[in-house]
Amino acid sequence: MPKRSPYVQSLKKAGYRLTQARLTVLDVLEADHGHITSADVLAKVERINPAIGRASVFRTLELFTQLGFIRPTYIDTSHTPSYVMMRGGHHHHVICTDCKRFFEFENCGLEAMTRNLQRELDMQISGHLLEFYGVCADCRGEDRAEQPS
Amino acid sequence: MPKRSPYVQSLKKAGYRLTQARLTVLDVLEADHGHITSADVLAKVERINPAIGRASVFRTLELFTQLGFIRPTYIDTSHTPSYVMMRGGHHHHVICTDCKRFFEFENCGLEAMTRNLQRELDMQISGHLLEFYGVCADCRGEDRAEQPS
DNA sequence: ATTTATGCAAAACTTTTGCATGGGA
DNA sequence: TCCCATGCAAAAGTTTTGCATAAAT
Numbered sequence: 001m002p003k004r005s006p007y008v009q010s011l012k013k014a015g016y017r018l019t020q021a022r023l024t025v026l027d028v029l030e031a032d033h034g035h036i037t038s039a040d041v042l043a044k045v046e047r048i049n050p051a052i053g054r055a056s057v058f059r060t061l062e063l064f065t066q067l068g069f070i071r072p073t074y075i076d077t078s079h080t081p082s083y084v085m086m087r088g089g090h091h092h093h094v095i096c097t098d099c100k101r102f103f104e105f106e107n108c109g110l111e112a113m114t115r116n117l118q119r120e121l122d123m124q125i126s127g128h129l130l131e132f133y134g135v136c137a138d139c140r141g142e143d144r145a146e147q148p149s
Numbered sequence: 150m151p152k153r154s155p156y157v158q159s160l161k162k163a164g165y166r167l168t169q170a171r172l173t174v175l176d177v178l179e180a181d182h183g184h185i186t187s188a189d190v191l192a193k194v195e196r197i198n199p200a201i202g203r204a205s206v207f208r209t210l211e212l213f214t215q216l217g218f219i220r221p222t223y224i225d226t227s228h229t230p231s232y233v234m235m236r237g238g239h240h241h242h243v244i245c246t247d248c249k250r251f252f253e254f255e256n257c258g259l260e261a262m263t264r265n266l267q268r269e270l271d272m273q274i275s276g277h278l279l280e281f282y283g284v285c286a287d288c289r290g291e292d293r294a295e296q297p298s
Numbered sequence: 299a300t301t302t303a304t305g306c307a308a309a310a311c312t313t314t315t316g317c318a319t320g321g322g323a
Numbered sequence: 324t325c326c327c328a329t330g331c332a333a334a335a336g337t338t339t340t341g342c343a344t345a346a347a348t
Contacts, residue, residue: 017347019303038337053305058338065226068246068282072223074230077214079313080337081223089282094266094274097217103270110279113258117243117281121252125243125283130259132266133217133238134274166322168328187312202330207313228338229312 034085089127098139183234238276247288
């Protein structure tokens with residue numbers, strides 16, 4: 001069963017070796033749809049293959065970030081990053097600032113803006129991250145209940 | 150000379166005391182247009198008023214994040230966050246993934262999308278962060294020069 | 299065979315906590 | 324005066340580094 005993840009192909013094409021550490025981290029990221037903290041990546045990789053060292057996981061996360069596979073961001077204010085997968089170079093989600101749940105969505109309509117910025121700033125734009133912040137219906141309900149008068 | 154920063158007003162209205170630590174961190178953030186790492190905030194606050202402790206700076210950054218004044222993000226891959234100011238609840242920039250320079254821009258045209266998401270997800274949306282990634286003209290030039298064949 | 303990438307373990311940082319005390323309102 | 328917020332300093336995490344070795348190609 002050959003690996004057919006587009007990321008594996010990219011890694012290979014860029015001249016990087018397909019090592020256990022890299023393939024395992026990739027599996028973990030893809031299994032979680034890419035919303036995962038560094039601590040969780042560390043823990044899951046360790047569970048899958050305890051022979052893989054922490055340092056390699058961090059080195060891999062950095063490499064994947066450089067290659068644009070993932071992007072670190074802060075889902076909650078805890079100071080450990082969450083990594084999101086940049087499928088097709090972009091990622092969009094809405095985060096509830098109260099319960100920290102998030103909802104991904106696909107169509108962002110930013111193609112025109114990308115072209116504009118590319119032209120105006122003379123930059124080769126490869127992707128983007130769009131995060132909305134708000135309060136979900138559940139949390140608004142809870143809030144109301146918590147405020148008696 | 151009274152403080153007239155809208156953030157100071159918000160702090161007061163929310164019932165928080167206007168302490169030296171909070172006012173100083175606010176000054177530092179505003180002086181840098183809000184693109185500044187935690188380490189830099191720490192250093193600048195210490196330079197302005199050495200009596201302010203690290204812990205208070207971190208507590209203040211967390212408070213400001215909760216209040217929506219700022220938002221932590223990763224400008225470079227170094228694992229210390231950069232804080233951006235969420236003026237009017239939103240922030241938009243383009244980052245050069247090579248030299249890490251960034252360019253802020255104002256009009257994002259996301260008002261309609263905000264309304265749509267609000268309706269579709271039943272969320273009270275308060276703001277957003279939009280980051281584009283790319284390579285600036287300077288870095289593309291350098292790259293070309295570095296590739297002889 | 300050649301290197302690149304790794305694992306290890308320690309070092310280097312960054313951030314958080316607990317608690318007595320000071321400074322805003 | 325009251326009590327929220329602070330400073331301190333230690334603890335708790337997280338990430339990075341250096342180097343001999345393993346493992347991809």
